Structures are given as C-alpha cells and as structure tokens.
Amino acid sequence: MFRTCLNILIIFFTFIFLPLSGHGSVKTSLPGDSIRIFAMLDSAEKYRLTDISRSRSFLSSMLRESEKLNFKKGIAYAWMEIAIVSGKQGDYSTSLRDLFYSYENFKKTDDHRGTANVINSIGTCLANQFRFEEAIDWYYQAMALNKKYDNPDYLADNYYNIGTLFQRLGYHSGALFYYNKSLREYSTLGKKNNAGSFLMNVGYVYLMMNNADSALSCFLRASENLEKSGKINDVYATALLNISKLYFQKKLSAKALYYCQKSLNVCNTLDLRTIQCRVLAFIAEIYKSMGKFKESVETAQYALALADSTRQIGTAADAHNILYEIYKSRGDLSLALQHLEKATYLNDSLRHLTDLENFRKLDQKYQTAELLKEKVYLEQKTEVSKNRTRIFIFLFIIIFLSGSFVVVTLLLRNKASKQKYLIAQQKMQIIEHEKTVVQNELDRKKNELMAYATLQVKTNESISKVLEHLRHSLPSFPKSAVGVQDEVNNAIREIDKLILTDSWTEFRKRFVDIHPEFFENLNKVCPSLTNNDLKIASLIRMNLNTKEIASITLKSIESINIAKYRLRKKMHIEDEESLLNFLLSIPS
Numbered sequence: 001m002f003r004t005c006l007n008i009l010i011i012f013f014t015f016i017f018l019p020l021s022g023h024g025s026v027k028t029s030l031p032g033d034s035i036r037i038f039a040m041l042d043s044a045e046k047y048r049l050t051d052i053s054r055s056r057s058f059l060s061s062m063l064r065e066s067e068k069l070n071f072k073k074g075i076a077y078a079w080m081e082i083a084i085v086s087g088k089q090g091d092y093s094t095s096l097r098d099l100f101y102s103y104e105n106f107k108k109t110d111d112h113r114g115t116a117n118v119i120n121s122i123g124t125c126l127a128n129q130f131r132f133e134e135a136i137d138w139y140y141q142a143m144a145l146n147k148k149y150d151n152p153d154y155l156a157d158n159y160y161n162i163g164t165l166f167q168r169l170g171y172h173s174g175a176l177f178y179y180n181k182s183l184r185e186y187s188t189l190g191k192k193n194n195a196g197s198f199l200m201n202v203g204y205v206y207l208m209m210n211n212a213d214s215a216l217s218c219f220l221r222a223s224e225n226l227e228k229s230g231k232i233n234d235v236y237a238t239a240l241l242n243i244s245k246l247y248f249q250k251k252l253s254a255k256a257l258y259y260c261q262k263s264l265n266v267c268n269t270l271d272l273r274t275i276q277c278r279v280l281a282f283i284a285e286i287y288k289s290m291g292k293f294k295e296s297v298e299t300a301q302y303a304l305a306l307a308d309s310t311r312q313i314g315t316a317a318d319a320h321n322i323l324y325e326i327y328k329s330r331g332d333l334s335l336a337l338q339h340l341e342k343a344t345y346l347n348d349s350l351r352h353l354t355d356l357e358n359f360r361k362l363d364q365k366y367q368t369a370e371l372l373k374e375k376v377y378l379e380q381k382t383e384v385s386k387n388r389t390r391i392f393i394f395l396f397i398i399i400f401l402s403g404s405f406v407v408v409t410l411l412l413r414n415k416a417s418k419q420k421y422l423i424a425q426q427k428m429q430i431i432e433h434e435k436t437v438v439q440n441e442l443d444r445k446k447n448e449l450m451a452y453a454t455l456q457v458k459t460n461e462s463i464s465k466v467l468e469h470l471r472h473s474l475p476s477f478p479k480s481a482v483g484v485q486d487e488v489n490n491a492i493r494e495i496d497k498l499i500l501t502d503s504w505t506e507f508r509k510r511f512v513d514i515h516p517e518f519f520e521n522l523n524k525v526c527p528s529l530t531n532n533d534l535k536i537a538s539l540i541r542m543n544l545n546t547k548e549i550a551s552i553t554l555k556s557i558e559s560i561n562i563a564k565y566r567l568r569k570k571m572h573i574e575d576e577e578s579l580l581n582f583l584l585s586i587p588s
Contacts (some may be wrong), residue, residue: 036075037065045079048088055085073114076105080118087125096125116154118146120161127165135165156185160198167205175205196226197235203242216246237266237275241282248286258288277306281318293326300326317347331545384414463554507552511538515588522586526571533570536563541583 040062047055059082083098099122106115123138127214145153162180180203186198203218223239226232240263248256262285267276275437280303287296301317307316320343328338388407395403512519518541519534529537539549550560564579573582 031066033069034071034074037062037069037071039073040065040078041077041081047079048085052089056082059085072105072108073111076102076109076111076118078102079105080114080121083121083125083395087128092125092128096122096129099125112145112149113151113154116142116151116158117148119145120154120158123165124161127161127168132165132169136162139165141260152185152188156182158182159185160201164201166200167208170208172205172209176202177308179205195238196222196229196231199225199241200235200242203239206243212249216243219246221241232274233270234272237270237272237279240266241275241279244282244286248289251284253290257283257290260286273306273310274312274521277303277310277315280306281315281322284319284322288322288326293329297323297326317343332341357371370465385479508535508538515541518586518588521588522583525586528570531569533567534564536560537567537583540564540567540580541586541588543580 040058044058044062047058059078062074063078063082065071066078079098079102083095083102085093086098087095102118103122106118109115119138123135123142125339126132126138139158143155143162144157146152146158152524159178159182163175166172166174166178171418179198182199183202199218199222199381203222205214206212206215206218219239219242223243225237225238226239240259244256244259244263247253247259250446260279262281264271264276264283280299284296284300284303286294287299300322304316304319307313307319320339324336324339324343327333327339344558367494392403392407515538518538522534522537523529535553536549539552544552546557546560546564550557553560555563567573568575569580571582573579
C-alpha cells in the first residue's frame, strides 16, 4: 500500500512539474494513464506468490497499455516483472530473454535505479544457469551504477548477490568480504529486514571453513533477528536446526534437543515437510546419543516415512544408519543388517547423483575461479588503499622516496602472504579430502567385515545343525553298514576341517585389510600365541560375544570360555581387566 501511494505521488508531481518530452515520457495528456499502469504493476506483484496466472494477466495488460502509449518506463518494468515470474517457475532461459527486453527499454529512460536493478537481475539469472563468469560481469556493472548514482539499498542487494555467487563457487573469503559489505550498507540505512537471511549465509560460509563457533554465533543472531521481525518461516526453521547441530557437536545434547523441538514446532505449524523430515532424523540421532533407544527408533521410523513421501534420499539414509547402530548395539543383527543394506544403497545412489552434479559444475567453477579471485583482490586492495591514503599523504610530502619504497614493499609482502595463504588453504583442503576418502573406505571395510562375520555365524550354525543331525543318525544305521558309518564320520571330519580352514582364511584376509598391524603387534606383546589364539583374539577384537565366536569356530561355548581364559593367562591380564579393552589397546 505504501509503495502504491508513493508511486502515485511521484507520477502526479512528475506530470505537474516536468514537460512530457524525451525518453521514458508518456505520450498522453492524462496523468491518470501512468497511474493506472503502475497500479497494474502493484497488483501483479501482489498476486505473484499466490496466483501466477492472475499476476501474468495484470502484467500483460500493463505491457499492452505501456506499448500503446510508448511509455518506456512502464514497458521496462512490465518486462522485468514478467522475467521475475518466469524465474520463480524455473524457466531461466525465458526469464533472461525478458530481462534483456527490460534492459533495452530502461536504457531509454533516466531511471538509474531500475536500470541497476535489471542489470543485477540479469546477473542472478545467469548465475542460476551456471554461467558464472558472465554473471560476475553483470553484477559488477550493477555495482558501478549503484555507486555512481548513490543507491545504497540496491548496492546492499548487489553485494549480497556477489557474496552468494562466491559462496556457491567455494571462494569463502570473497563471500565473507561481500556479505559483510552488504550488512554494513543495511546497517547504515537502518534496515534490518534482511539481516536474518544474510547472517544465515555468513553462518554457512563459516561452516565450510570449519569455524563452528563463528557459525553458531551467526545462526543464533539470525534466529533472533527473524523472530523479532516476525519472519517465522522456512529460513527460521533451518536456522534452529543448524543451531541444534552445532550444540550437538559440542556434546550439549539437551540444548540441541531444545532447538530441534522449536524447529519441529515451526515445521508442523507451516507444514514444512522437507525440513520437518531432516529435523526428525536429527532428533533421532540426539535420542540415540542420550541412550533413549525407544524414542530414537520411533522418531527415526517417522522420519523414514516422511523421507519416502518427500523423496529425500540423504535423510532416509541417515535414518537407516541410526536404526542400524541401535539394533546392532542391542544385538538384533538381522534388523541391523537390513537397515545397513538400505543405508548403503541410498548412500551409493546419493553419491552418484552428487558426482553428476559436481561434474556439471566443475568446468564452470574452475574457468571462473581465477577471475573471481583477481576481482575480489582488487576490491580488497581498493578498500585498503582508501584507508592508507589518509595516513601516508603527509609523509609523502616530507619523504617522497622513502614513503614510496615503504608502500611498494608493503604491497609486495601483502601479495606474497596472500598467495602463501591461498596455497596453504588449498593444501589443507586436499588433505582433508584425502582423510575423508580414507575414512569412508575404512568404514566400508568395517561394515563388510561385520556383515561377513554375521553371515558366517548363520552359515556355520546351519552347517552345524546338519552335521549334528548326521551324528545323531549314525547309531540308527544297521550294524552291517559299518563301512558306511566310517565314510560318514570321515566326511563330517573333512567338512569341519574345510569350514574352519576356508572361513578363517577369508576372515583373516578381510580383518588384515582393516587392521594390518594387529597380528604383528599382538605377537610382539605375546610371542607364544598359537594360530587358534590369534583367531579368537581377532574375533574378540571385533566385539563379538561368546555365542557368536562359538558359531563361527564351530566350537562349544565352554570351549570358547576356556580359550579366553588361556588367552588371559598367556597375555598376563588381570581378572578385573577387560580382555576386549586390552585387545582394543593393541595398535592396529
């Protein structure tokens, strides 16, 4: 309503005090025509989020009336709003075409704010098409125009868009630089409506830089700002979820659960099913860490059902992993294995989709990275130069040559230190990536070993039942079939020997893949260990219970207990000390 009244007043005084000539003027004697045209624009903006077809209808009428009157400003605003509607629907090609129509008409007017706005919108549309190099050029054009004609509010939006582009490209220092400039502009204007969204993006940048404390501070400030301004929306719910995750990293489970519950309440109120699903999965993780397995299972299953309906692969995989760990810890290996298989399948699918997306972005990212770094460095250099000029101007008059030498030396050192910092940062990123890959591979092998051990238990139990049945059936054979009884006994012994040999060989191979130095270090601690002792020690090291070890080795539970007792004696372990903890302390 305020914008409508303002437009009416501006147009009214324009028609009273300015002659109707030149670019952008309305070729009509009635000021009511231009008022009517901008009223259509206000109506179109009003229905943009609720009724697209009605919004387009107002824009078509506005464009038709503006062209009839040759009102360039009206034509330009109509095409820009039409482009925004297309962009909201994901049709970036049509949106870009309409933005260029708007830009051509704005160039024929003296509306510099509108021109800068459409240039900025062109940059955003190009960024959405992953044409980053072109996008940054248009953003800098808009920035220059806003600085020239002193449009601080549009300049703040401009800085924000550049920061967002750098964030997408992974150039964190550049993103922080422009986000902070945007926040300073809005603080100068006294406007805080967008501070919540800005702080959210700054928080994400700090997360990418592994600065959890700064990220937590940003998310807390963002949630407070959104709550005070009454913007209880999806951004607010996401901010609460991020706060919860960071408190959980600090092992503050109660605080983490509190913020998750707040986020869940917002999701339930606004029917934000996508965020709700992620919140539920994380609540299940918190319950699991607190030992509340019943609540964790119920919440994870609810998150799974919601993830299936909203097609969130990553959240579904997280929920399956939580259920796998709970069932595993409770000894329900069958259900644990089912959830492990589902989680592995979903993670593989998600990794495949992520690889395709990363491959699509990689080419554009590396083509523009150097250009973007150079431009932001020039911006930073300009900011530093403005501050230094005031200090060195007096010294320059007194000692010109010495001052010049100092300035050149400082600039060269500054450039060299930044280059070293960038190289070190890149090396750290490569090292972190390699560590992640190695850890993922190790986790995969551990899961395979556990699955193999579980399968071996079931297989050996089945074979043991068959062999036991054969042993019980031998006395029922006729006395004349002595040769047959001997053959059956020989077969039973051969099967026992074959199972034990083959299963141990395969198990040892898989175990050594994960713990390559365990047997060697164990032999150093106790050189007198037999092959059977090593086998029992490795199974204990996997945290398998006595019954499971007996099933794998085809021995009785009593025999395994005796073997554990002998191990303790050979390795001189006291009765009150845990055999499992001792084996876990052996470097592997």
